[in-house]
Every structure is written in C-alpha cells, then in structure tokens.
Amino acid sequence: MTTNTITKVAIFGVGLIGGSLALCLKGKPGITVTGYAHTQDYADQVIAREVVDQVTLSPEEAAWDADFIFLCVPVGSLEHYITLLSGLQLKPGCIISDVGSTKASITDCAERLVLKDACFIGGHPMAGSERSGVKAASSLLFENAYYVLTPAENVPADKVDSLSVLLSHTRAHIVTVEPQLHDQIVGAISHLPHIIAVALVNQICSYNEDNPLYQTLAAGGFRDITRIASSDPVVWRDILLNNRKVMMPLLRDWNDGILQFMAMLESQDGSAIEDAFRRAGDFRNELPERRKGVIVSRYDLYLEVPDHPGIIGRITTDLGQKSINLSNIQIIESREDVPGVLRLSFQNEREQERAKDLLQSHGYTVYH
Numbered sequence: 001m002t003t004n005t006i007t008k009v010a011i012f013g014v015g016l017i018g019g020s021l022a023l024c025l026k027g028k029p030g031i032t033v034t035g036y037a038h039t040q041d042y043a044d045q046v047i048a049r050e051v052v053d054q055v056t057l058s059p060e061e062a063a064w065d066a067d068f069i070f071l072c073v074p075v076g077s078l079e080h081y082i083t084l085l086s087g088l089q090l091k092p093g094c095i096i097s098d099v100g101s102t103k104a105s106i107t108d109c110a111e112r113l114v115l116k117d118a119c120f121i122g123g124h125p126m127a128g129s130e131r132s133g134v135k136a137a138s139s140l141l142f143e144n145a146y147y148v149l150t151p152a153e154n155v156p157a158d159k160v161d162s163l164s165v166l167l168s169h170t171r172a173h174i175v176t177v178e179p180q181l182h183d184q185i186v187g188a189i190s191h192l193p194h195i196i197a198v199a200l201v202n203q204i205c206s207y208n209e210d211n212p213l214y215q216t217l218a219a220g221g222f223r224d225i226t227r228i229a230s231s232d233p234v235v236w237r238d239i240l241l242n243n244r245k246v247m248m249p250l251l252r253d254w255n256d257g258i259l260q261f262m263a264m265l266e267s268q269d270g271s272a273i274e275d276a277f278r279r280a281g282d283f284r285n286e287l288p289e290r291r292k293g294v295i296v297s298r299y300d301l302y303l304e305v306p307d308h309p310g311i312i313g314r315i316t317t318d319l320g321q322k323s324i325n326l327s328n329i330q331i332i333e334s335r336e337d338v339p340g341v342l343r344l345s346f347q348n349e350r351e352q353e354r355a356k357d358l359l360q361s362h363g364y365t366v367y368h
C-alpha cells in the first residue's frame, strides 16, 4: 500500500462488525469505503449512520475496483459471496477477507475456488457484542481486542502484511492461528457459552410462565452470565450449525460437568463443591483483561458510578467542559465485586491526573 494512491475497501454486510470496521477505515488518509447492502432497507440504514463513503445494492459494483473486500455477512452466507467473487474479474492483487466467527469451512471453500489474481485471508475480530446491526457499530469496538487471521499456507506473507497494515486502523492486536485450531478454541470459549446462556434463559423463561416472580427477582449473577443470550438469532444459528462438529464433544463435556455437580449434591460432598469453585475462581481471576495494556488504554481510571439515568452523560460533560479528552469509555458489566464500574481511558498521564482530580472533587470514588 502506498500513501499517494487511493486504497479502496469494499464491505459486504454493513452491520455491527462490518459497520464498525467501516468506521475504523472511513476518513483515514487515502482510504475510501464502499458498502454493499442486499436490500434497500439495509442500504438506507447504512446511509443514515454515515459509516461508509458510498453504498451500493450491486455486489459487482462494490467489488470491481476494490483493493480489499471484507465479507461481514452471517457465516451461512459467506460461501455464496466468495463464490460470487470468484466469478468476477477483480482488481489484480485484491485481498478478500471475512470476519466470520468460524474459519475452517470458509478457508477450505476459498482454497477450492479459483480466485484468479485475488487471494483470500480469513479473519475474525475477537470482539463484538450481543447487539447487532449498523446502529450498534462503533469505531472503538476492536480497540485492544485480538484480531485473528487464518491465512492458508499458500498465501504470500506480503499479502498478510498488507491486510495487517490496513487492519492496524482497528487498533486491534493481530494474531495468526490455524483455522481448525481457531474453531476448536472459539467453540469452547465463545460458542459454548452462548449455548449455555440461551439454555439457561429458556429454562428460567419456562418457570416464569407459571410464576412471573422469576423474572422480577432475576438478579446480577443471572444478568451477567446471560447477556450474550440476547445475541442475534440468525448470526448464531449460522455459527453453531457451521461449527457443529466441534460443538458436539464440547456439549458432551459440559453435560459431564453438570452430572458431576449433580453427584456432588446427591452425596452432599461439600469439599468437592468448594474445590470446584476454587478451581474456577483461580482460572477466571487470571483471565487477561481485554482492554488493559496492549496498545492504548494505559491511562485508565476506574470509577464507581451509581445506577442513575444520565450519569455517563454528566461525567463526559464534566470532562468536556474542562477540555479533558477521553480516548475510550467502557461500562464494565462483569465486575461482580464492584457494581457499576466505568472505565475511562485517556491519551496521556496528564489528562488522566486532571480527570482524576476533577472527578474526585465531584465526589466520585476513582481508582487507577
């Protein structure tokens, strides 16, 4: 990529992930972003959010002069679009990538197709949310997250480098992983938790039909572990069907774990229950904190916030009035020990210190 030529990026499927990627790239020097939407309704939403420079309903028009094409559609539609691209005369050297949550089948598919002068490098940003659609897109979504690339062996290293350079605009941490290993690991750490969350919510939902007090009393722990049960049904249908061979043994192991718990309860084995909680706590407490350290968020403050409507707006307004620049803001939903924690990130120590002084003077409890 040179700085004096225009790099044209096409994004197929401008939803949560495609829209967030578009926001990371749009407006960067020498980059233009075209979005492809498959219906006028989606195109209108993309135009309204202004996440791309132009939108088209024609995949051919989006693709023909693109240097990079990102397929950001549900996993079940990836093969359709890569097959369609293989039938087009793309710009020589074009790099096609995707953001699908599974990597083995699309990488196999791309290897079977003849992509002429183009090449395919699978990708998966390990960041997202239970929200979907372009309305939920954010330029900060990938910051400090891992972004997995799964290049096949025959992909030239300079192509992987070009893609990595472009993706540096996401401020994600690029790693390469072999596709099957990727699917095995994300099956365990992402797909299995989604199934468990959905099964748990549906279990409680059926009790609730008999007594609505279940919903009324559902507390923090239930909300914490079930957030991802609100994820998009079509996106997750496709992921789970695609990764079903990986999921079946994982679900058998899960079943074994539940049976062990039942045995512990039946035999009233308190020390085994304690051991299970200790082992889990030790591992969980060692999980890397996603947004700390790797790239930008070194100047963070943690703020205890009461659960009042408008509180975040008040805090950002207070900072803005003192011209203190925030580089990131995150509500940490999963800190059971400290409810209602906000992480504010600043670009340098001076801004961090000024913010700390200001917020403390407004009565907030602030941690480094």
Ligand SMILES: NC(=O)C1=CN([C@@H]2O[C@H](COP(=O)(O)OP(=O)(O)OC[C@H]3O[C@@H](n4cnc5c(N)ncnc54)[C@H](O)[C@@H]3O)[C@@H](O)[C@H]2O)C=CC1
Binding pocket: 012, 013, 014, 015, 016, 017, 018, 037, 038, 042, 072, 073, 074, 075, 077, 099, 100, 101, 102, 124, 125, 126, 127, 128, 129, 130, 131, 132, 133, 134, 232, 235, 239
């Ligand atoms: N949701 C998440 O947190 C993450 C999702 N992914 C992957 O990203 C991809 C997109 O997911 P999201 O952005 O979450 O979903 P989304 O529903 O927000 O966006 C999907 C987009 O694809 C478009 N689309 C759907 N079917 C299409 C079709 N047949 N032809 C053309 N466009 C179509 C929709 O209009 C929408 O704009 C999926 O492959 C998913 O596995 C990857 C990382 C995180």
Ligand SMILES: O=C(O)C(=O)Cc1ccc(O)cc1
Binding pocket: 100, 101, 125, 126, 127, 128, 129, 130, 190, 228
């Ligand atoms: O919302 C969450 O916590 C997620 O787990 C988001 C997510 C969903 C799908 C992926 O492939 C990667 C990340």
